[in-house]
Amino acid sequence: MKSIAPLLFAAFAWAAPTLASAQAPAKPDLAKGQAIANQVCVACHTVDGSRGTPANPIIAGQHPEYLVKQLQEFKSGKRQNAVMAGFAATLSDEDMRNVAAFYAGREARPGAATNKDTIRLGERIYRGGIAEKSVPACAGCHGPAGSGIPSQYPRLSGQHFDYTEAQMIAFRSGARVNLQMNPIAARMSDVEIKAVSDYIAGLR
Structure with a gap:
């Protein structure tokens, strides 16, 4: 009876890279992230995510993993914000990774404390x-x-x-x-x- 070991090895050798590629997320596309930023995010977060309206967060230079997590929580309803929930609902996981990577690559301009008494x-x-x-x-x-x-x-x-x-x-x-x-x-x-x-x- 012929050994099935070579067949098993061949099957594993073929499946291993396939499984690895299926599990590893694609590298973020910064151009697509910038396009989303310009179409969806710019009104509240400015074109580069820095020093916009004080009620909205500065997201330039923020960790991309954190930005993705927040977008996912807005989309799922875990984090409540009517405006962000609407925007996040339109984004796929890939969109979120792309736009997060774009803003993470922007340089946040420094701010300043204003109350010398505290x-x-x-x-x-x-x-x-x-x-x-x-x-x-x-x-x-x-x-x-x-x-x-x-x-x-x-x-x-x-x-x-x-x-x-x-x-x-x-x-x-x-x-x-x-x-x-x-x-x-x-x-x-x-x-x-x-x-x-x-x-x-x-x-x-």
Whole structure:
């Protein structure tokens, strides 16, 4: 009886690259991402994702994995925002990867803190937390310079004060669900949220 080992090896050798190519996502297409940005995102996030309306986030230079995750959550309804849900609903997973890669490649222009009376408080919270309230330092997850960690924590440096404050308040109320941020924001006062949000705006 002939051995079937050569046949099995041949079958495996043919299937292995096929399976690998099926599992590996295609490399993002920056041209397609830019086209989506210009058609869909530009009104709220500007052409390069930087320093638009303060109520909307700066997404230039943001980690692409984080941007894709947020778009997927808007589309699924896990993250609530009527405007973004409508836009995200039109995007495929490939579209999301393309547009996220495009914005991740843009350079965010630096911002500035504006409230000199709370800058020290904001810095203390960002770098050291609030020990008496068991609030950890923001830098522990988002980095000393606010650069974040890809796939885990977003870049914060230079983010609009208005946007950061609004998200912290949403985390505190539970309107935006995040298992890590909800209990942290819940222990922070309005003054503390404003101070750290303003400090983040000037972080670089």
